[in-house]
Amino acid sequence: MNLKKIDFFNPLIIVVAILVFLVMGYIGSFDYRFEDPLNMNVFLIIIFACILFSGGFLIIKNKIKVENTREINFISEKLLIILVLIALVLQTLNIVLIGGIPLFNSVLKSNATTNIWRVAYPLFLIMINILLAKYYNKKYLILVALGALIFGLNGYRTSVLGILGSSFITLYYLGKISKKIGILFIAVMVIGLMAIGYIASQSIANQHWTLNPAQLVFYRAAFTLEVFEKIIPLAGSTNGHILSMIFSSGSPRTFIGEYVLHYTVCLTSTLFGPVTLDFGLIGLAIQMLFMGAFMGMLYKLKKGIGIGIYSIILIHTLIWIETGPTDIMIWFLYLLGLILIIINRNYIKLNKN
Numbered sequence: 057m058n059l060k061k062i063d064f065f066n067p068l069i070i071v072v073a074i075l076v077f078l079v080m081g082y083i084g085s086f087d088y089r090f091e092d093p094l095n096m097n098v099f100l101i102i103i104f105a106c107i108l109f110s111g112g113f114l115i116i117k118n119k120i121k122v123e124n125t126r127e128i129n130f131i132s133e134k135l136l137i138i139l140v141l142i143a144l145v146l147q148t149l150n151i152v153l154i155g156g157i158p159l160f161n162s163v164l165k166s167n168a169t170t171n172i173w174r175v176a177y178p179l180f181l182i183m184i185n186i187l188l189a190k191y192y193n194k195k196y197l198i199l200v201a202l203g204a205l206i207f208g209l210n211g212y213r214t215s216v217l218g219i220l221g222s223s224f225i226t227l228y229y230l231g232k233i234s235k236k237i238g239i240l241f242i243a244v245m246v247i248g249l250m251a252i253g254y255i256a257s258q259s260i261a262n263q264h265w266t267l268n269p270a271q272l273v274f275y276r277a278a279f280t281l282e283v284f285e286k287i288i289p290l291a292g293s294t295n296g297h298i299l300s301m302i303f304s305s306g307s308p309r310t311f312i313g314e315y316v317l318h319y320t321v322c323l324t325s326t327l328f329g330p331v332t333l334d335f336g337l338i339g340l341a342i343q344m345l346f347m348g349a350f351m352g353m354l355y356k357l358k359k360g361i362g363i364g365i366y367s368i369i370l371i372h373t374l375i376w377i378e379t380g381p382t383d384i385m386i387w388f389l390y391l392l393g394l395i396l397i398i399i400n401r402n403y404i405k406l407n408k409n
Contacts, residue, residue, distance in 0.1 A: 064228075065225050065228060065229070065367075065370060066355060067109075067113045067348065067351035067352055067355055067370070068110060068113060069370070069374070070109065070347075070351070070370075070373055070374060070377070071106045071109060071110055073374050073377055074102060074105075074106055074327070074377055075106065077277055077281075077377050077378065078098075078099065078102055078281065080273070080274055080277040080278075081094060081274075081277035081278045081280065081281035081282075082094050082099075082278075082281075083274055083278075084274035084275050084276075084277050084278030084279075085278040085281070085282065087271075087274075087275060087278065089275070090278060090282060094278070094281055094282065094285060095285060097285070097288050098281060098284060098285050098288070101288065101328065101332075101337070101340070102326075102328065104337075104340075104341075105327075105328055105340055105341075105344045106344075108341050108344040108345050108348065109344040109345070109347055109348035110348060111345065111348060112344065112345040112346065112347065112348025112349035112350075112352065113348040113349065113351060113352040113355075114348075114352075115348075115349060115352070116348075116349050116352030116353050116355075116356070117352055117355075117356075118407065119406065119407050120352075120353065120356065120404060120405070120406065120407060121356075121404075121405050121406075121407040122356040122357060122400070122403055122404055122405075123403045123405060124403045125357055125359040125360060125362055125400050125403060126399050126400050126403065127360055128190075128360065128361050128399075131186065131190070131361070133187070133190070133191040136183050136186060136187040136190075136191070137187065139179060139183040140180060140183045140184050140187060140199055140203075142179065143175075143176045143177075143179040143180035143183065143203075144176075144180065144199075144202060144203060144206055146172050146173075146175060146176035146179070147172070147173065147176040147177070147180070147206050147207055147210075148206060149172060150168070150170055150172040150173050150176060151168075151206075151209055151210075153170075153172070154167060154168060154170070157209050158209065158210050158211040159208070159209050159210065159211040160211075165210070165211040165212075168210040168211065168212070169210070169212075173210065174385055176207075177207060177215060177218075177385070178385055178388060178389065180203050180207070180219070181218055181219060181222065181368055181389075182364075182365075182368065182389075182392065184196070184199060184200060184203060184219070184223065185222050185223065185226050185363075185364030185365070185367055185368055186361045186364045186365075187199075188200075188223060188226045188227065188230070188364065189226050189230065189360060189361050189362075189363040189364035189367075190360060190361055190364075192227075192230055192232065197223075200219065200220070200223045203219050204216050204219045204220050207219060214375050214379060217371065217375055218368075218371055218372055218375065220241075221367075221371035221374070221375075222364075222367040222368045222370075222371040222372075223367075224238075224241055224242075225366075225367035225370060225371060226363055226364050226367040229358060229363045229366075229367070230363065276378070277378070280323075280324045280325065280326055280378050281326060283312070283316060283317075283323050283324070283325045283326070283329060284325055284326045284328060284329045284332070286316050286317070287312075287316055287325060287329050287332055287333050288332065290315075290316065290333055291332050291333065291336040291337060292332075292333075292334070292335055292336030292339070293333065294315065294333050294334050295334065296334050296335065297311070297334065298311060298312065298330045298333060298334045298382070299330075299331075299334050302381075302382055302383070302384050302387065303384055303387075307322065308330060308380075308382040309322045309323050309324065309325075309380070309382055310322045310323075312325050312329065312330065312333065312382075315333070316333075324378050324379045324380055325380045326377065326378065326380055327373075327376045327377045327378075327380060327381065328340055328380075329380050330380050330381060330382055331343045331381075343381075347373065350390070350393065351369070351370065351373065353397055353404075354366045354369060354370075354393050354396065354397070356404075357396055357397065357400055361396075362396055362400075365392055365393055365396050366393075368389055368392075369389055369390060369392075369393050372386050372389055
């Protein structure tokens with residue numbers, strides 16, 4: 057097998073990541089804090105979901121061809137830099153207005169995702185990746201590192217993973233990542249994410265964690281999958297309420313905590329939990345087919361700024377494996393991908409071969 061010919065970031069990496077997460081969760085579920093290991097239904101449904109995702113991707117891969125992509129020339133390098141800097145200033149202002157560093161204070165962390173953050177984070181994420189994809193320069197990696205640091209102070213690993221992960225994938229497709237640099241980057245990112253998660257867990261009031269950073273990762277995977285296990289018997293019982301909350305008001309994750317565990321807590325429930333609770337296995341099947349086909353189409357459009365957009369959506373879909381698709385802001389990124397598809401619609405053809 058020639059490793060140089062393998063594309064490590066094609067959409068099927070999502071299936072690989074799901075299976076790794078499932079194994080980690082199963083190992084973690086043997087911890088004494090859990091009544092029983094994960095049951096077979098969890099495995100069967102998640103494997104079913106992976107098959108459907110793969111099917112959606114392979115249909116697009118084999119049936120659709122892209123003859124070219126439309127070049128976007130109206131976004132200048134200077135404008136992109138200005139927008140990146142504005143996003144960093146906004147997030148810095150956000151931390152100042154909160155009154156401290158949320159990473160070290162659970163009360164501040166619970167209030168850290170303000171409207172300012174909701175503008176700053178996607179603005180930075182989108183603009184830094186388009187800047188790298190369209191006008192790559194080594195000096196822009198300083199902005200990536202600065203963004204990861206400033207947004208990481210919010211105490212949420214997902215922001216850091218979103219910035220570093222998407223930038224890494226963008227650089228990978230630009231051919232700017234050597235094997236040594238790639239391995240070093242991934243190692244630093246993994247250690248950094250574990251550190252953020254551990255520090256944030258230690259700052260939670262009324263909770264006293266005895267787990268080390270590595271144990272905490274397995275515990276989190278197991279707990280999230282256990283939430284999905286408890287959702288399975290309730291499949292389809294919320295009749296779209298979670299979906300309506302995503303696009304209106306309220307906290308879908310808190311609702312899931314109250315509905316499934318019967319106490320007020322903000323829960324992650326895997327990529328599969330919210331749709332299963334809302335629409336049952338049929339809804340899950342539709343979601344996974346859609347995601348597979350959608351990621352497959354974006355994969356074919358990864359040229360120019362399309363590289364940046366694909367990288368952003370891929371990394372956040374990977375993040376969704378744990379957190380679940382309950383953030384309207386990330387669905388906005390999917391909308392960005394849809395816009396890219398519409399812009400290039402004249403180049404998308406049915407493969408007759």
